[in-house]
Amino acid sequence: MTDTSTGLVAQEITARLTAGLAPSRLDVINDSAKHRGHMGDDGSGESHFTVVVESVAFTGKSRVERQRMVNRALGDLMEHKVHAMAIRATAPGE
Structure with missing residues (x-):
C-alpha cells in the first residue's frame, strides 16, 4: 500500500479507506497545488x-x-474537508 501524500487530510483519507475497503493498493495524491x-x-x-x-x-x-463505496468510506470528509476527488477504483487483476 502506498500513501503518496502525508498531510492530515490525506492521512485521514488513507485511514478511512484502509478501514472501510481493505485495499491491496492505495495511492492518495494531493492535487491541491494544481488548483491554488x-x-x-x-x-x-x-x-x-x-x-x-x-x-x-x-x-x-x-x-x-x-x-x-469510496464516498461512503470517506463519510463527512467529502462534505467538510475535501472539495474535489478523482477516484480510480479497481478490483485485483483489472
Missing part, C-alpha cells in the same frame, strides 16, 4: 485529491457502485 487560487481552494493545501484504490470489495461492482 481556484474555486474550492481553502488555502489548506489539502482540498483536491486523486485516489487510486484496488480492493477485492470492488469485484463485480460497476464504476458508479465503486465510487459510492
Whole structure:
C-alpha cells in the first residue's frame, strides 16, 4: 500500500479507506497545488485529491457502485474537508 501524500487530510483519507475497503493498493495524491487560487481552494493545501484504490470489495461492482463505496468510506470528509476527488477504483487483476 502506498500513501503518496502525508498531510492530515490525506492521512485521514488513507485511514478511512484502509478501514472501510481493505485495499491491496492505495495511492492518495494531493492535487491541491494544481488548483491554488481556484474555486474550492481553502488555502489548506489539502482540498483536491486523486485516489487510486484496488480492493477485492470492488469485484463485480460497476464504476458508479465503486465510487459510492469510496464516498461512503470517506463519510463527512467529502462534505467538510475535501472539495474535489478523482477516484480510480479497481478490483485485483483489472
